[in-house]
Amino acid sequence: MALEHAILVSLLEKPGSGYELARRFERSIGYFWTATHQQIYRVLKRMESDGWVDVRDVPQYGRPDKKEYSVAAPGRDALSAWLYEPTEPESVRHDLAVKIRGAAFDDPAALISEVERHRQAHTDRLAHYLAGETRDFGEPPADGPLNAERELQHLVLRGGIAYERMMIAWLDDVLATLARFDAGR
Template sequence: MALEHAILVSLLEKPGSGYELARRFERSIGYFWTATHQQIYRVLKRMENDGWVEARDVPQRGRPDKKEYSVADLGRAALSSWLHDPIEPESVRHDLAVKIRGAAFDDPAALIREVERHRQAHRDRLAHYLAGEERDFTGPEAGAAAPDASPDAERELQHVVLRGGIAYERMMIGWLDDVLATLARFRPGH
């Protein structure tokens, strides 16, 4: 399980409450790791019991108090040990690929709209990534104006992960074009 480790990384980048973490998992972290707020609250509680993180009550104006978590020494050690462990052949689940092979036993052309929807979603996400890259990682000073001026290594590593997302989206768009061209060959009257 790596949700704990994803949370540790996120809290090291910036301490925050369960709610804030949940929102990060809808945004930047969520691009390579998804989690719902229930999962996050449950795991945070376990991590607090294990001494991986420490909570601090933060009263707020105009909204409920929050519990702000930050990483404790034990958590840092746990992350470090996980980083040094070799891992996983990562298991894969591509619904769309199942659908495409399944389309051979149904009407292949019926899949065209679905594939177009997915291609559009990948285009949108690519545009979103590129905008983020432009904003945070380019231009004069090469990011000196970035939010809270993270150290070099942190920024460079965030950037290379983002480049991975960009490469992934471009690959998917290209492949979905290929899929559409293939499906088009089965159009009625062809």
């Protein structure tokens, strides 16, 4: 389980409330690690009782007060320990692949619209990533040597971009193949 570690990283990048974390998990961090707000609140509570994070009540005007979390020393240590501990490569779950193999026993061409939906979602995400890349990493930082946080965030983003490009290319292959079945009948 790495949700707690993903939260630690996010809080190190910037302290915030459970609600703010939940919104970060809809963007940024959420591109490679998803979580709902209930999960986050639950885990935050556990992390707090374990001493991994500190809490601070922040009164707000014009909106409800919030609890701002930040990483405590034991949390930093826990993250450190996890960072260099071997993790198994993720297990994949691609329902589209299941559907494609299943389509052999039905009408393959009928899958086309579903595949096109997925292709659209991936082109949207790619556009979103590329816009973010231009915005956040467009010009060199010029703040001296190496800014680790910035460099590594860019590195992860490049991974997302590569992933989306690969998916779009494969989905084009899928569409071309399905079209041959459509024509073949």
